[in-house]
Amino acid sequence: MPEFRPIYKSHAIEKCAATVAFGDQLPKKVFGQLLESATPLLTANGLVQGQQPSGFQFDVATGKVSPIDGHGPTQFSSENNVVQLHVLPDAIVWGTKQYLRWKNFRQDFQKSTEPLLSEFDKATNVSSIKLEYWDRFFWQGNWDDLDIKKLLKSDSELSIKAAGQFSREWHNHVGWFETKNFGRRLINVNIDLISINSPTATDQPSVGIYTMVHDQTRTDAERDELNTLSLIKRFDQIHDEMKHLLSQVLTPSASEMINLNSGE
Structure with missing residues (x-):
């Protein structure tokens, strides 16, 4: 009988991203100095600075349009573009399309972002952190014999609502806020059943699962509370969630097929 299989042998993660946002933007000069000092270290870690995006900024008060000169959002990436680091005046985004286990992602994140984070820490507090996962599973049969209950729990309020209404492609979106002592937590669980043309099959049913946990603050007091725990410990907690x-x-x-409960 056909079954679902993850995109990789040991896990189903297509990509993963961690975002750290700050309460204030770094001034242009300070941000430029941060990029200049961090670039040699990032290069040593195998990341290459990409071309900065060109763009314009609009002054609402005067109506003046002017080009963005230098020191805007900057991307660093591995040569194969599998790993990407986006550095903005008020945020850092670390992502990879080659996920192994959490401990590997955690180590790589720390190694490349620690010097950046320490510089941000001198000027402003972390205001929010976000972790995102994109998982993918492929049905080994076709649309006629597709059995979504072999992958998704039939009694889960997060997953199966759309499955009973549509025989082919569908999207299911669930999201909510939870009150925390540091502010609030936004949680999203989005599921897509789509058709994919893979190297081995045409019109192959595939399920993509997007999960996201975003811890947010709105006041200085909430930011102080968020920062009472180290950033990496916050991410550890979110990963477990x-x-x-x-x-x-x-x-x-x-869950057993992707070693979800292995403790890693």
């Missing part, structure tokens, strides 16, 4: 979220969506056999 996201594993729990995915376990509420997947069947026990699917």
